[in-house]
Amino acid sequence: MFLVDFDTPGLKEARVIDSLDEGYFGGHSELVFTDVEIGDEAVLGEVDLGLRYAQVRLGPARMTHCMRWLGVAQRSQEIAIERATRREIFGSKLAELGMVQQLIADNEIDLEASRALLYRTCAELDSGATATRSTSITKTFVSEALGRVVDRAVQICGALRHLVRHPAVQVLPGASALPRLRRTVRSAPLGDRAARGGPVRGHDGGRYSMSGDARLLLDRLLRPRSIALIGASDNPVKLTGRPIEYLKRFGYQGRIIPVNPARETVQGLPAFRDIAASTGRSISR
Template identity: 65%
Template structure:
């Protein structure tokens, strides 16, 4: 079956409206703030404008105020939103809220959707997702999950420490992964819980200082100490947390890629404009072979990333796990985006390093993406393991059929 690359007319129109909105409304705010929004007033201002433009929460269902876009349609719109660092925040499609909305829409009960999803989609509150833990707890290896949840009368008591919880400062609730059976290192036994931020057993320990600063609400360390939640706080089924997390994992990796690809395009546009106007050694930069090579390589990286994202999104829309496709797309795009922004800064020279353009901010923001949502090395290991397992299975099948082993 062929993969349709061009969005339909309705999606194309939404993407165009998003592009116009980002350029006319978001970028002026972003340039004024240096790419970082730290106050609720800025978030509220941008989101109100996005609602008025009819482009708010395009990924959620119409019953929650969105457009119900599938993954391929999201690719077109999210890329346009990502053209500015604050574009995703304006459309309410920034991490982690966007991924949490997707998860809640698929997994949550009707009561949970009313209490958590509806106000989250409306922009009335924010959320976070607490999976990662300080070493030796869960990180790239989710099975190392050490936070525990044990049954108590009427509910569960959660104990553990989480860190790198993006958006936790000011979040109204946490989706927390805790171990309800087994031991750290076991592949199963996890459960997701909805924990309200005002729970007395939940404490924000500290802000973690990081290279990036644009993800709203920061990256925090949390402590859950005798944090008691009711039975209705279970999201999904007990002991099925890792399975349910797959609903969020692949799509969230791809939406990250879409957003950062938009920013790579912005960096390329800044570099091309500079190369076209900057005169050195009797010609413009754009006439020099070395600058042309960097511009061309940027175009190649952008196009290749978009193609890999689209392939993975098509598989997700078909209901497949898309584990291999999303791992390949995430690994390549995270590294390609870095290359594009780095080349763009190099083309701009001293201007690129200065604060007069935002390329330095872009570089700091995109670098961690090679670690977030799984480091490139972990994805490469998984990609290779799937390939070698498939080859081993094919050889075993051939041998079992009586055919000689090659």
């Protein structure tokens, strides 16, 4: 592990990654080191132990995130309660409406549960354990609880920007888009990948990201919107002719794209010379 001055020759900031995380000074940079030379005095700790230092830091650092998030969630709840006890609408205070009370109660539950997890995990870390499992659970739960709490607080404050503009809440990823946050984060990962047309695989460096890829697979394998059939036969009885016959008979509603260089049509559908030439658009049933 080294400390390298930013103006050291050979060190270049290739780009500042445009991240949702706006809460860090300087942002997340991609750094390129080209023949950078530094002296012994730049070494932090012992040589060859950098990765270990970084990893030791990971568990507790997760908890500092959680503490920060808990603070933001707590502050959001306070703002919401302040708003709910002051704002009068349709003849009563917001806080007297059952649905608002439920939002506040749900926030209290999320806050209390987050706090309890933090206490327990930190005690585990203090006892010297690595606490991998507990820190993972805590980070996942508290980050999601934060989303829920702020979201509910926004519902209580309505369109007023004063919650969203509050400095505490501004450290949230994409705080300015908070009211829309829920929807966008849910759809972004899959949408992105599909739009790029990039690999959508079950394997990711040996790891298997289960639900996202599996759901994508489910949709693409079992719910395709178009089906091209390479080598499709005009004869509905032949092995390569049957699928089109079945698709028509059982009522498949998507596009059927026969690919057969020898024919103009296959079982009454216009055929394409090869898959590259298929437009998919002209074929509709």
